[in-house]
Amino acid sequence: MTILNVNAEIEVKVIGETEELLEAIATHIQEQFPHNDNFIVLDDDTKEDYLVESQEDMLWAFNTSFVMQHLKEDIKADLNTFYAEQMENSLAKMQERMWEGANGLIKGITNWEEMIIEGASVDGYGHFLNGYDGNEYEFEFDGETYYIYFNN
Numbered sequence: 001m002t003i004l005n006v007n008a009e010i011e012v013k014v015i016g017e018t019e020e021l022l023e024a025i026a027t028h029i030q031e032q033f034p035h036n037d038n039f040i041v042l043d044d045d046t047k048e049d050y051l052v053e054s055q056e057d058m059l060w061a062f063n064t065s066f067v068m069q070h071l072k073e074d075i076k077a078d079l080n081t082f083y084a085e086q087m088e089n090s091l092a093k094m095q096e097r098m099w100e101g102a103n104g105l106i107k108g109i110t111n112w113e114e115m116i117i118e119g120a121s122v123d124g125y126g127h128f129l130n131g132y133d134g135n136e137y138e139f140e141f142d143g144e145t146y147y148i149y150f151n152n
Contacts, residue, residue, distance in 0.1 A: 024141050029148065032137070038151040040129065041139070047125060047147055048117060055116045055128055059106040060099055062119065064092040067106055070115035125149070 025041055033039070042050055059067075068088050071079075079087060094102045106112060120128055125147065126136035132150030139146045 021141055025139060025146065028139050033148075033150075040149050040151055042129075042147050042149070043144060051120055051125060051128055052113050052116050055119075056107075056112070057100065057103055058128075059110075059112055059115075060095050060102040062106070062115065064088055064095060066119065067091060067110060067115065070110045070112070070118070072109060072111060075109055 029039060040050070065088065068084065068091070091102075091106075094105065116128075124134070124136060126134045126149060130136065130149040135149075137148040139148060
């Protein structure tokens with residue numbers, strides 16, 4: 001499992017990786033991104049879990065119509081077109097007025113982990129994990145791909 005937090009001093013926290021990999025990533029970051037000083041580096045094994053964990057408190061910020069697409073099946077089954085529109089309008093107002101306070105409700109009525117993962121497949125992982133410029137940067141080392149995101 002690889003999760004790297006890299007800051008200006010290129011201090012790295014890694015679980016179970018080699019010093020050679022750490023040096024390669026630190027060198028790559030210093031060469032490619034000399035003016036940006038705070039990163040997270042993930043591999044394929046950790047990317048999705050980190051995404052879900054990091055976005056769990058941001059459910060309120062998802063587009064309301066996207067949230068409605070991810071309602072739990074028993075809730076969908078109880079809604080006709082009229083009530084679905086009413087629910088969407090009410091949810092939009094709650095998101096607008098409550099912000100983070102709407103997270104619990106959204107978590108309770110949706111398949112929220114799937115919603116986060118689908119959001120990243122639509123908008124890209126960088127949209128969710130890179131608050132600086134929204135990009136995902138790839139780095140290849142020893143046949144493995146690592147993904148670099150700027151942290152704010």
